[in-house]
Structure formats: structure tokens, C-alpha cells
Amino acid sequence: MGIPNTSRPYEEWAILFRKMWRSTMGKKLFLTFLIILSLLVFTMGFFAYQQTREMYYDVVESGLQQSVEALESHIDTRASFEESPPVSYIQTIEEATGYRITLVDQEGVVLVDTQEDPAVMDNHQNRSEIQKALSSGQESMAIRFSDTVGLDMMYLAKKVEFSDGGHGIIRTAIELHLMNHILSNHLMSLIVFLLISLMVAALITRILLGIILKPVHKINRFAEEIAQGNYNDRMLIHQKDEIGDLAKSLNDMADRLKNNFKTLNRKNIELETILKNVMDGIIVIDSQFRIKMISQSAFDLLQADGIDDYKNKNIVEVMRNHRVLDLLKSHFEEDGLQEQSMEVKIHEKIFRLTVRRIPQQRKGDRFLVIFQDITKIKALENMRRDFVANVSHELKTPITSIKGYIETLQENAIEDRETVKRFYQIIHMETER
Structure with a gap:
């Protein structure tokens, strides 16, 4: 039992792909689908990245908010906020989340900061997130550059109302480069996934186009065979x-x-047989005087070396008889004229030349030129004419003689019987001629 040839299907697909790639239609369709797929994939990737980014920002914001709420639950009075803030609890949250935590009093003075010394920090009353939190009384988020740490940060600030009067600000923050690093890793993974998806989609598209275009290539080869x-x-x-x-x-x-x-x-074949055996010379010419068809008799008449030598040549080049050319020109110039005839002498022979119009629907009219050899007919006519003339002459001489003798007998009373008898004998002899 032989080993099946598993490489043959792959070879057929490879041949099909090469044909598709050489095909202009295949290239156009493949490039069109590839562009559409690329736009679709990268558009979906862009929106997926934007959704992921917004979702991640929401998660981070929620984490900042939870940290603020956790701190708020441990601060209820001005004293607990200004004099003895829960530093240990703040440090615990900072270590667990990595958030920067800042406590600011109502005058903008920084009381606690997990990353910097509050004594050297500027007044924070003009910070945008703190201003919004103080003015609205609600949580306020801002993304801006931090002058203190020199980095882009995301801030969430909340105004805290004390039970013994007054208020303060709890602010949590996270460095954006950490978020951007996570998002960059996610973006790279997304790009790799999209590229792999695009390559798989392009491969599937190429396979489908090969299947679709395979019968088209067959039709193309079939049309080429018909053309040949x-x-x-x-x-x-x-x-x-x-x-x-x-x-x-x-x-x-x-x-x-x-x-x-x-x-x-x-x-x-029938027409060629007729043209070869017909006695009359036949030539078909177009409106430009070019010979399109010529019979064997016409070929012999023109004394050509070969019939093909005269095809598509101007009849003026092969026929120098000016009377024939004048007849053709006059027939060409008069559209309503269907047939004209004349007698012409060519090579010591007499022909009756007839020109007939052959109407054409699309191209210009063609003209049928018939050369009928009437040399023998003309010779017979001349013989008939000479014969009649000779017969007339031969008949005229005895009749004239007989007429003269009869008139003599009628007008003159000839009594001599011998003379009368001689006249009758002469008349009888003339009738016997």
C-alpha cells in the first residue's frame, strides 16, 4: 500500500495563490479587503484601548475614593485632623495602595504628606482639585503636573466637615507614569493581538478569494481558447x-x-468553388476601391501572379483602363444608382462590365464588378451581319435583272417570239441562282 501524497493539495493551493496574486482582480480584491480589515481591526483596537483606559481610570479613581472614605471614617473632629492625625493608619493605606496621601487644613496648609516634608511644601489653597472640593463640597478629581514631586499625577480631593466646626481636605494621588506603564503594556498586548488577528483574517481572505477566483480563472482560460x-x-x-x-x-x-x-x-467553400468555376470574372471592392474578393476568371483576366497579391490592393493599381475606372467612380459618387453596364476591350477581348452596389449595414457599401466575356458573341454578331449583307447582295442582283426584263416585257410590245422566249429563259436562269 503506497503512502498518500499529502503535498499535492498544498501544491494546488500554492499554484492557486500564485495565479490569484498575478491576477489584477485578485490583487485589487485582496488589497481592498486588507485595507477594510485593517481599518476595522485598528478602529476596534482604538475603541477597545479607549474603553480599557477609561475603565482603568475609573478603577483608579474608585480606589482613590475608597482611600479617602477610609481616612474620613477616622477623622471626625478638628483636633483629630490637625493635632493628632492617624499617621499610622495613613501609612498603612499608603503602603497597601501606593497612593500619595495629603491632609490640608482649611487655610491650605499641608499637615501630612506621605512623600514629602509638609514643612517645606507650599500652601495648597490654589490647587485646582482643592479649590473645587472647597467650593462644591464634593469630591473633585484633577490630572495635572505636581510641582512638589515633578511628575504628572491624578488627584482626588474631598472636603471633610468636622463635628466641632470647621473643615479640612483629604487628598489622595497616584503617579500617572505607573498608570501609563500598565496601559502601555496593555496596549502592546492589544497591538500584538490585533496584528495576529489581521494576519489570520488576511490569510482567510486570501484563501476565500482563491476559492472565489478559481472559476473566474477557468472562465478566462476558456475565453482565451474561444478567441484562438x-x-x-x-x-x-x-x-x-x-x-x-x-x-x-x-x-x-x-x-x-x-x-x-x-x-x-x-x-x-461553396462560394470559393463557385468563384473558381464561374466563367465570368467577379471582383468585390469596397468604398475605398480596395479589392476584397476576386474570382479565378478575374484573376486570369488581370494576368496576376497570385490571387492573394491583389487582395486589399486598390483596383486602380491593377487595372489601367480609364473607361473602367471612370465607370467605377461615377457609380461610387451616385448613391441611388444600383447598376451600371458598359462594353470594354481588355487584352484583345471584349467584355460587358457590370457594376452593382452591395448595401452594408455597418460599414460602407461594397460593389460587385462582373466581367462577362462577349468576344464570341460579338464575333457571331459580326458573322450574322456579314451574312445578311452578302445574302442581301446576292438576292438583290438577280431580282434587279428579273425586274428589268419583266418591265421591258410589260412596257414594250415585243412581237418577236424568239426574243420573248430568250427573256423568259434569262428570268428562269436568274431565279435558279
Whole structure:
């Protein structure tokens, strides 16, 4: 039992891909689908990244908010806020979350900061998040550059009302470069995923295009065979779609063309046989005086070396008889004239030349020129004319003689019987001639 050739399907697909890539339609379709897929994939990736970024920002903001609420639950009086803040608890939250925590009194003075010494820090009353929290009484978030640590930060500040009067600000913050690092890693993973998805989609698209264009290539090869005159091949495409209908129509067209060309060839053979055996010379010319068809008799008349030498040549080049050319020109110039005839002498022979118009629907009219050899007819006519003249002459001489003798006998009373008898004998002799 032989080992199956598993490489053949791959070779067929490789050949199909090469044909598709050489195909202009294949390239256009593949590039079009690739552009559409790229736009679709990267648009989805962009929105996915934006959604992920917003979701991550929301998660971070929620974490900052929870830290503020946890601190707020341990601070209820001004003394607990200004004099003995829960530093240990603040440090615990800072270590657990990595957030920067700042306590600011109502005058903007920094009381506690987990990353800097409050004594050297500027007054924070003009910070945007603190101003919004003081004015609105609600949580306020801001993303800005920190002059203290020299980094971009996300801040969340909340106004705290004390039970013994007054208020303060609890603020939590996180460095944006940490968030951006996480988002960058996520973005790189997303880009890799999108590129892999795009490559897989491009491969699937190429395979599908190969399957779709395979019958198109068959149709193209079939059309080339028809163009070369091969009407025997047929396409075996049985798809129930437009391509299948096209293949069926092309097969039907090939059948009709084959039958039409058979009929045309048969008629051409019949026409060539007629032209070779017809006694009259026949030439077909177009409106530019070019010879399109010539019979054997006309060929012999023009004394050509070969019939093909005269095809598509101007009749003026091969026929120097000015009377014939004048007749052709006059017939060409008069559109309504259908037929003209004249007698012309060519090579010591007499021909009756007839020109007939052959109307054409698309191109200019063609003209049928018939050369009928009437040399023998003319010779017979001359013989008949000479014969009649001779007969007339031969008849006229005895009749004149007889007439003279009869008139003499009638007008003169000739009593001499011998003379009368001699006249009768002469008349009898003339009638016997």
C-alpha cells in the first residue's frame, strides 16, 4: 500500500495563490479587503484601548475614593485632623495602595504628606482639585503636573466637615507614569493581538478569494481558447450562482459559435468553388476601391501572379483602363444608382462590365464588378451581319435583272417570239441562282 501524497493539495493551493496574486482582480480584491480589515481591526483596537483606559481610570479613581472614605471614617473632629492625625493608619493605606496621601487644613496648609516634608511644601489653597472640593463640597478629581514631586499625577480631593466646626481636605494621588506603564503594556498586548488577528483574517481572505477566483480563472482560460478558435472545450462549473450561470452561457455561446463557423466555412467553400468555376470574372471592392474578393476568371483576366497579391490592393493599381475606372467612380459618387453596364476591350477581348452596389449595414457599401466575356458573341454578331449583307447582295442582283426584263416585257410590245422566249429563259436562269 503506497503512502498518500499529502503535498499535492498544498501544491494546488500554492499554484492557486500564485495565479490569484498575478491576477489584477485578485490583487485589487485582496488589497481592498486588507485595507477594510485593517481599518476595522485598528478602529476596534482604538475603541477597545479607549474603553480599557477609561475603565482603568475609573478603577483608579474608585480606589482613590475608597482611600479617602477610609481616612474620613477616622477623622471626625478638628483636633483629630490637625493635632493628632492617624499617621499610622495613613501609612498603612499608603503602603497597601501606593497612593500619595495629603491632609490640608482649611487655610491650605499641608499637615501630612506621605512623600514629602509638609514643612517645606507650599500652601495648597490654589490647587485646582482643592479649590473645587472647597467650593462644591464634593469630591473633585484633577490630572495635572505636581510641582512638589515633578511628575504628572491624578488627584482626588474631598472636603471633610468636622463635628466641632470647621473643615479640612483629604487628598489622595497616584503617579500617572505607573498608570501609563500598565496601559502601555496593555496596549502592546492589544497591538500584538490585533496584528495576529489581521494576519489570520488576511490569510482567510486570501484563501476565500482563491476559492472565489478559481472559476473566474477557468472562465478566462476558456475565453482565451474561444478567441484562438477552439470551440470544442467546455467548462465544468456547476455552481448555483452568477458564475455558474455565466459558465453555462459561455458554453452555450461556444456551441452556437461552433455551429455558426461550421455553416460559415461550408458557405465559404461553396462560394470559393463557385468563384473558381464561374466563367465570368467577379471582383468585390469596397468604398475605398480596395479589392476584397476576386474570382479565378478575374484573376486570369488581370494576368496576376497570385490571387492573394491583389487582395486589399486598390483596383486602380491593377487595372489601367480609364473607361473602367471612370465607370467605377461615377457609380461610387451616385448613391441611388444600383447598376451600371458598359462594353470594354481588355487584352484583345471584349467584355460587358457590370457594376452593382452591395448595401452594408455597418460599414460602407461594397460593389460587385462582373466581367462577362462577349468576344464570341460579338464575333457571331459580326458573322450574322456579314451574312445578311452578302445574302442581301446576292438576292438583290438577280431580282434587279428579273425586274428589268419583266418591265421591258410589260412596257414594250415585243412581237418577236424568239426574243420573248430568250427573256423568259434569262428570268428562269436568274431565279435558279
